[in-house]
Amino acid sequence: xxxxxxxxxxxxxxxxxxxxxxxxxxxxxxxxxxxxxxxxxxxxxxxxxxxxxxxxxxxxxxxxxxxxxxxxxxxxxxxxxxxxxxxxxxxxxxxxxxxxxxxxxxxxxxxxxx
Amino acid sequence: xxxxxxxxxxxxxxxxxxxxxxxxxxxxxxxxxxxxxxxxxxxxxxxxxxxxxxxxxxxxxxxxxxxxxxxxxxxxxxxxxxxxxxxxxxxxxxxxxxxxxxxxxxxxxxxxxxx
Numbered sequence: 001x002x003x004x005x006x007x008x009x010x011x012x013x014x015x016x017x018x019x020x021x022x023x024x025x026x027x028x029x030x031x032x033x034x035x036x037x038x039x040x041x042x043x044x045x046x047x048x049x050x051x052x053x054x055x056x057x058x059x060x061x062x063x064x065x066x067x068x069x070x071x072x073x074x075x076x077x078x079x080x081x082x083x084x085x086x087x088x089x090x091x092x093x094x095x096x097x098x099x100x101x102x103x104x105x106x107x108x109x110x111x112x113x114x
Numbered sequence: 115x116x117x118x119x120x121x122x123x124x125x126x127x128x129x130x131x132x133x134x135x136x137x138x139x140x141x142x143x144x145x146x147x148x149x150x151x152x153x154x155x156x157x158x159x160x161x162x163x164x165x166x167x168x169x170x171x172x173x174x175x176x177x178x179x180x181x182x183x184x185x186x187x188x189x190x191x192x193x194x195x196x197x198x199x200x201x202x203x204x205x206x207x208x209x210x211x212x213x214x215x216x217x218x219x220x221x222x223x224x225x226x227x228x229x
Contacts, residue, residue: 046214097213100147
């Protein structure tokens, strides 16, 4: 089975721009979650999509948004980028978040905001 | 809201030794799951072990085992016969049974296995 893939792997943007990250989950997984990893704040949950609906959301501003397509692929968008958005963005797929199902992580997208 | 605390930012042991990583958590949930994830320098997060809170028995996966103390809200990871490939960041994580708020992670412990 192919693992979780994320594209692009690296991105450099400037403040004020917007960015879209993509995540393709493991075949058969309908839940896709996004996490932000920074040295200061550690790993933080952004949101989860299940069957094209946002089911859970972390404590992030509205500049962070996402969507999920019918094939379960998910995109995350960050508008009006700030320097503090520089981070490793991890996507994880699972059968569902409930009941403690294992989340399989992708390799991440490293976003640098200049 | 739940919190996860890892009190050891960094640990270093010799190859083949046994090492224990500490984790405590705080929650008002009665149904939840706990995990240890490993993140090597490649940054790929890998599940090491999973524990269901309603199970008394401690989870074990080959050289990895946990000591789950529910009343104390403690969830430590023991690595036996440590290997060079075990060098990585280790994150303790919590998720309530319903999955709300996703995984809550601790700050991590950087484990270094010395040859």
